[in-house]
Amino acid sequence: MHMAALEPLGRDDPHLYEEMFGVFLESIPSSVLLINTDLRVILANRNFITKSRKSRQDVIGQKLGQVLPEAIIEHIDMARKVREVFRRNQPIRGNRMTYRAPGIPIRIYYYSILPFCRRGTVETVILLMDDVTEHARLSEEVRRVERHLASVVESARDVVLSTDPDGLVLTWNTAAERLTGFPSQEVKGRSLFERCVSEAGEELRKVFTQLREADTSQTGEWELITKDGNKIPISWVFSPMKDERGTSVGVVAMGRDLTEHRRLEMQLLQSQKLASLGVMAGGIAHEIRNPLAVCSSAAQFLKNPELAPGLREECVSRICEGIDKASSIIENLLRFARPSSGAEMAAVNVVDVIRSTLQLVSNQAKIGKIAILEHLPDEPIAVYANASLLQQMFLNLFLNAFNSMPAGGTLGVSLRCTQESVLVNIEDSGCGISPEHLEKIFDPFFTLSPVGKGTGLGLSICYSIVKQHLGNIEVKSKAGEGTVFTVQLPLL
Amino acid sequence: MTNSRPLVLIVDDEPDMCWVLKNLLGEDDFALRIAQTGEAALKFLESESFSIALLDAKLTDMDGLDLARRIKAIDPWISIVMVSGYYYRDDVDIRAAMDNGLIVGFIAKPFVHSDVIEMLNVCRQTKWEHQGPALEEALGPSAAWE
Numbered sequence: 001m002h003m004a005a006l007e008p009l010g011r012d013d014p015h016l017y018e019e020m021f022g023v024f025l026e027s028i029p030s031s032v033l034l035i036n037t038d039l040r041v042i043l044a045n046r047n048f049i050t051k052s053r054k055s056r057q058d059v060i061g062q063k064l065g066q067v068l069p070e071a072i073i074e075h076i077d078m079a080r081k082v083r084e085v086f087r088r089n090q091p092i093r094g095n096r097m098t099y100r101a102p103g104i105p106i107r108i109y110y111y112s113i114l115p116f117c118r119r120g121t122v123e124t125v126i127l128l129m130d131d132v133t134e135h136a137r138l139s140e141e142v143r144r145v146e147r148h149l150a151s152v153v154e155s156a157r158d159v160v161l162s163t164d165p166d167g168l169v170l171t172w173n174t175a176a177e178r179l180t181g182f183p184s185q186e187v188k189g190r191s192l193f194e195r196c197v198s199e200a201g202e203e204l205r206k207v208f209t210q211l212r213e214a215d216t217s218q219t220g221e222w223e224l225i226t227k228d229g230n231k232i233p234i235s236w237v238f239s240p241m242k243d244e245r246g247t248s249v250g251v252v253a254m255g256r257d258l259t260e261h262r263r264l265e266m267q268l269l270q271s272q273k274l275a276s277l278g279v280m281a282g283g284i285a286h287e288i289r290n291p292l293a294v295c296s297s298a299a300q301f302l303k304n305p306e307l308a309p310g311l312r313e314e315c316v317s318r319i320c321e322g323i324d325k326a327s328s329i330i331e332n333l334l335r336f337a338r339p340s341s342g343a344e345m346a347a348v349n350v351v352d353v354i355r356s357t358l359q360l361v362s363n364q365a366k367i368g369k370i371a372i373l374e375h376l377p378d379e380p381i382a383v384y385a386n387a388s389l390l391q392q393m394f395l396n397l398f399l400n401a402f403n404s405m406p407a408g409g410t411l412g413v414s415l416r417c418t419q420e421s422v423l424v425n426i427e428d429s430g431c432g433i434s435p436e437h438l439e440k441i442f443d444p445f446f447t448l449s450p451v452g453k454g455t456g457l458g459l460s461i462c463y464s465i466v467k468q469h470l471g472n473i474e475v476k477s478k479a480g481e482g483t484v485f486t487v488q489l490p491l492l
Numbered sequence: 493m494t495n496s497r498p499l500v501l502i503v504d505d506e507p508d509m510c511w512v513l514k515n516l517l518g519e520d521d522f523a524l525r526i527a528q529t530g531e532a533a534l535k536f537l538e539s540e541s542f543s544i545a546l547l548d549a550k551l552t553d554m555d556g557l558d559l560a561r562r563i564k565a566i567d568p569w570i571s572i573v574m575v576s577g578y579y580y581r582d583d584v585d586i587r588a589a590m591d592n593g594l595i596v597g598f599i600a601k602p603f604v605h606s607d608v609i610e611m612l613n614v615c616r617q618t619k620w621e622h623q624g625p626a627l628e629e630a631l632g633p634s635a636a637w638e
Contacts, residue, residue, distance in 0.1 A: 282578060286550055289577025289601040290506050296602035297512040311515065318508060367550040367578060 031109070031129040034116070035082055039064045042124065051099075051107065051131065064127075072097055085113045085125045096132075108133045159224075159234065159255035162241065165248050167192045167208050179257055181227030192253070197223045197231055211240045212248050221258065233258040265464075272457045273392055277337060279399055283363035287329050291322035298322070332360050336391060347492050348387045349380035350422055354413060357394040361402070369408030376415050381422050382492040385469050393465040396458040397426045397485050404430025404483060417491065421471070424487045432479040441475065462487075497523045498543035498616055503533040503559065504575070505552050509601075513546060513575075516605055517612070530554035530562075537566050544615045547595075549576035557585060560594050571615040575608075577601035 025032055025045045031052075034043035044059045044067075052059070052067070064082065065073050073079060076097050085092060092113045099107045109129040115122040153160045159176040163169050169192055172184040180187075180195065193201035200222035207218045217239040223231040234255040241250040298315035301307055307315070335356070358372060365372050383390075401411050409429035416423050433441060433448075440446045442463040447456030466473045470490055477483035500522045502513045510526045517524060525540065527533035530551050536542070545563055549556035560572045572595045579586045581598055589595045597611045 286576075286578040290509060293577060293601035293603060294506075294508040294512055297516060297605065300605045301515060314511075318511070322508070366552065369552065369554070 029131075031127075031131070033059075033064075033067070033127040033129075034124050035064060035127055036124050037086060039079055039082055041067050048129070053103070069099070072099060081113055082125055082127070085115050086122045089115045089117055089122050091115060097129075099129075106133070107131055108136045159253070159257075161192070161253050161255075163192050163251045163253065165208065165212050165250055167204065167251070170250060176255075179226070179232060180224055195224050197225060207238055208251065211238055211251055215240060215242075224255070233262055268457070269389070269392065269461060272396075272461050273337065276392075276395055276399055276458070277333065280333075280361065280364050283361075283365075283367050284329065284333065286367055287363035288326045291325040295319045295322040295326075329363065332356065336360055336388075336395070345384055345386050347382045348385040348390065350383050350385070350390065350424070350489065351376050351379075351381050351415065353385075353387055353390045354394055354415070354424065357391050357398065358413065360391075360395060361398045364399070364402060365411065368402050368405065370402055370405055371410045373410060373412045374414070376413065381415070381417060383422060383469070383489045384492050385489065389465045389468070393462045393487070394424075394426075396462045397487070400458055401426060401428035401430060401483070401485075404428055404432070406431075409482075421488050421490050424489075426485045426487070427482065428484075429482045432481050432483055433475070433477040434479045438475060438477055442473070497521060498612075499523045499525065499540060500612070501525050501527065501533060501536055501542045501545040503527045503530065503545065503551065503556075504548040505529065505550075506548070509548065509575075513608075516608060522612070528552075530559040533559060534562060534566070537563060541567065542570050544612060545570055545572045546575050547572060549574055549578040557589055557594070560589065564594060571596045573597040573599060573611055573615065575599045575601060575603070 025043075026047075028045070029047060030045075031048035032043070032045040033041050033048060036042050041059055041062055041064060044056065049056055049059065054067070059067050064078060068078065076095065081092055084090075095111055097109050097111055099109055108131070110132050111127060111129045114126045114128060116124045116126055153171070153173045156173060157175055159179060160171075160173045161169060161176055162171045168189055169187045172182070172187045176187075177183055182195070187195065193204050196204060203220070204222060207220070211218060217237055219235070219237050221233055221235050224234050225231055235258050237254045239252045239254075240248050241252055243249045295318070298319045301315050302312065354374075354376060358374060362372070364370075398411065398413075405411075405428055412425070412427035414425045414427075416425075437446075437448060441459050444460040445456040446460075463473055466487055466489070472488040474486045474488075475483060476486075497520075500517060502510060502517075502524060503526075504510050504513070505528050507528070510528065514524060514526065525536050525542070527536060528551075530553050533545070533547075545560075547556045547559055547563075551559065556574060556576065560574070563570060563572060574586065574589070574595050574597070576598070577600070579598070580600060586595075586598050590598065596615060599608060599611060
């Protein structure tokens with residue numbers, strides 16, 4: 001084959017092949033030993049001489065057992081194998097051996113024993129040894145790193161998974177198994193979107209499209225469905241996985257279970273809500289005790305059997321009115337304390353929410369000598385929101401405004417719409433906020449109220465509620481003149 | 493005491509409450525003036541001298557205790573009773589107002605009618621005791637409770 005191409009050269013010089021053979025033998029990065037039927041080495045190339053740290057005399061003419069360490073010869077039964085090649089005229093390929101020569105680090109070889117056959121008999125065999133020490137070391141290193149990475153991923157308490165660019169799951173760590181109840185093998189090769197609630201799945205499809213196009217990570221909250229059918233809120237970071245050419249080969253997803261976080265958040269919201277109910281207690285007491293007093297007195301008048309018929313009728317109707325009045329005040333409070341809508345996001349008429357919240361603080365306004373000026377449209381304005389959270393936010397802003405007007409004043413509430421959002425202005429004629437405090441007012445526990453009067457959570461909770469609704473809150477204030485909060489919420 | 497009806501000022505922003513007090517006290521035993529704001533109450537004081545004032549704690553234009561102070565500044569002899577759903581009997585502000593003599597009594601809403609009547613009778617008495625001798629000295633015996 002290749003020889004044919006070389007043949008013309010050989011015509012001029014019969015030693016050419018011999019010389020070439022010598023050059024090849026000396027330059028190839030493998031150790032070559034030629035062994036005769038006595039199992040003596042009759043030829044060793046430079047590579048072997050160097051690696052074995054022997055001189056040529058120590059090798060040529062020596063029995064194989066003296067050239068290679070006895071341990072190896074016996075361990076891999078080299079002599080028998082060589083004899084077998086002589087007898088069968090069949091090569092033995094691709095075996096591994098570990099070679100220890102004195103004073104040098106351990107080496108690992110792949111060896112082959114090839115028969116060299118002339119005129120039907122195997123005259124010599126060639127022992128070919130490739131040093132794969134480095135190769136073996138590297139692959140061991142690679143395995144170690146792989147094991148390490150795998151244990152990092154497996155030990156993580158967060159969900160760590162990878163998918164192909166279309167969202168088919170490639171890896172699914174223990175945390176993901178534990179959280180969802182789905183073992184890795186049930187999920188691998190299936191779409192990640194199947195594991196999400198349907199709307200989340202749709203959104204994730206879009207996220208994956210963006211990931212294919214852009215280099216940046218995508219973050220967000222999407223719920224996973226467990227094997228038992230429960231929904232778990234997860235905060236995700238999706239990052240594109242690119243190969244060395246920059247082509248998108250997949251997606252790495254990290255997810256954190258937000259259940260506990262949500263529970264604490266709900267507790268905080270609830271306790272802040274109860275705190276604001278406490279603030280309103282005075283106003284509520286006053287407002288409820290007035291109709292109660294009227295009812296009580298009217299009933300006492302009715303005890304008099306000689307009461308004039310006109311007054312008797314008046315007493316009865318005032319009792320009925322008084323009871324209605326007191327119970328509607330209580331109902332407003334109940335609605336606030338235990339909202340019917342729960343934690344659901346839905347289409348909400350923001351005008352209604354503002355009106356009912358104003359009603360809730362009307363008692364407080366009355367005793368605080370605060371006039372409420374509302375400029376709200378009659379037609380509904382829909383936003384996608386959690387009504388109860390919105391009410392809590394408005395309540396906090398209203399009570400905050402009241403706090404800034406200890407001697408009474410005016411609370412203006414107005415609303416206007418732009419193309420995409422609704423802007424609610426909450427304006428007070430209070431003491432205002434100085435510029436150095438203005439930037440801190442949304443920080444948790446920042447308060448200008450005396451100890452025991454304010455928790456310092458109201459406005460920070462407003463901020464988080466507005467952000468949760470993908471909106472914005474801004475404040476403008478002039479010390480001594482008043483403050484305007486503007487809440488911007490995206491229109492549905 | 494028999495031939496005179498003490499002049500009583502009722503101040504409450506709730507018309508219903510005014511209706512109750514008016515019907516309770518009646519025009520036979522007391523002469524009543526009714527004001528729904530602090531300013532209106534002060535206006536009455538410009539022209540008439542009251543024995544007793546029944547004040548609500550929270551008015552639309554001012555605080556009941558502030559109004560009490562302003563009334564006292566005009567007429568130190570008047571007996572002021574706070575009738576309120578906002579405070580309770582042992583409330584710090586109420587105790588302080590009682591201790592320093594700003595108000596002579598406190599009635600929590602809702603109230604038992606006899607308590608109010610009794611309170612007004614005590615006030616009448618108190619006014620007579622406090623005011624009587626002083627005025628007697630100044631004006632003579634018959635002028636004391638006119």
